[in-house]
Amino acid sequence: MPTSTFAFSTSEEYFPAARRELVDEFGQRATVERLGPDIGALTLRDGSLQELAEACRTRPIAFVKHLTEEIARIPLKEAADLDAVVRGALAAVPRDLPRGPLAVQAWVSGQNPLEFGSADLFRALSEALEKQGFSAVRSGAAFVLSAFITPSGVLLGLGNPADGLSDWPGGRVRLARSPRTISRAEFKLEEALKVFDLTLPRSGTAVDLGASPGGWTRILRTQGLKVWAVDPGDLDARLLSDPGVQHARTTAGNFFGTNKARFDVVVNDMKMDPKLTCDIMLTAAGRLRPGGTAVVTLKLAHGNVADAVRSCLGQLRRKYDIRHARQLHHNRHEITVVAERH
Missing domain, CATH: 3.30.2130.30 (VC0802-like)
Known part of the structure; x- marks a missing residue:
């Protein structure tokens, strides 16, 4: 051969x-x-x-x-x-x-x-x-x-x-800071949009889980989405004056327990065990419209990360179709997953 x-x-x-x-x-x-x-x-x-x-x-x-x-x-x-x-x-x-x-x-x-x-x-x-x-x-x-x-x-x-x-x-995607940049975490979402040729809805509502200080929220707003920014921490002052941003100063679990809103997009860059992150994303799927887009980073620990990623993707497949999963240039100890609600 x-x-x-x-x-x-x-x-x-x-x-x-x-x-x-x-x-x-x-x-x-x-x-x-x-x-x-x-x-x-x-x-x-x-x-x-x-x-x-x-x-x-x-x-x-x-x-x-x-x-x-x-x-x-x-x-x-x-x-x-x-x-x-x-x-x-x-x-x-x-x-x-x-x-x-x-x-x-x-x-x-x-x-x-x-x-x-x-x-x-x-x-x-x-x-x-x-x-x-x-x-x-x-x-x-x-x-x-x-x-x-x-x-x-x-x-x-x-x-x-x-x-x-x-x-x-x-x-090696190169992205530069601008005066509007809130945090370097923005580059992860911006890179995902570029590398995966990902098109988000030009209108609708998104939820940003673990939003503080608001970098991903800012990127979502540039895409035309209204955003629920969920985080007990503070948001950048520029976002607080934006009528398209609602800050829910609470945890993701409490938010989904009390807020019944439905979303077109859910993003999640929280620093936690990847299996717990997947649990939260499965909960979020209940509020995501069918066909809605999810973007999530899965934080990697030491050990057999290939098996850990495979296990997490299997967990997410219970409610999502996996469209992309890759360690991007601006990821460090994590991968970025793009998925679509069943």
Whole structure:
């Protein structure tokens, strides 16, 4: 059977969990090699990037952030010469790849062993590709050329944004603070909206569980939703003057015990045991309209996190269809789950 090799990125701490998920999914067809702190290579018999991406999206495989199909590896000694890396890349790019926009994404896994960095690599590859008739861009193209600097050299991959799971280098989504930002926790919800191409209702009502100081509430308001912000703690003063925000200064359990409102969206970024979080989300499902959207972060403890995530998703499936579950760039010790009420 033919074999193909795919590079995947993950969090350094959760590489074992990503390996476990991939081996559980593909069994004896798969071998996994660690290339850097946060990058691995999956060699798969009789497999395709599309099949791998579909498994990551639908099973789901939660600890893989980004994918590309390997087209070349340039060992460290040869990779010390940037011109040699560029020549290797040009030789590896398929001759029948349509000319036009081509995204070039370069990044470093761990400590850089080379004298040039990702910016130098991006610039050199872009200039060379322009001479070959391509228009090098950073994102938004039909194909993506990935270049990873690892402790053993440079790995080159080719794919498309959909099967890559993210249109950012290594899945490293970059979001910047603005004067309106209330907390960095906003980036988790903002990233989920971008990476999962998630569209929330342009009107209706949402409930934000564990809202304080109100970052997720602010994002929901920018989407046009009225928000119940549930938290015993304080909200940012800018939200208190917003007529579209109602602050319920109580716990989630008390809120659902006394408030009979129904919602179009429920979000939850509370810091608690993931099984307790799932219990709360099952309670919230009783107030969520059928087809309504839920976004929740599940906090990870030490130990077998792959099994813990699998168990939590099984718990949520009692009342939800799981649409996405992934550890995003702005997640730390957690994954983000997007689900739809049965």
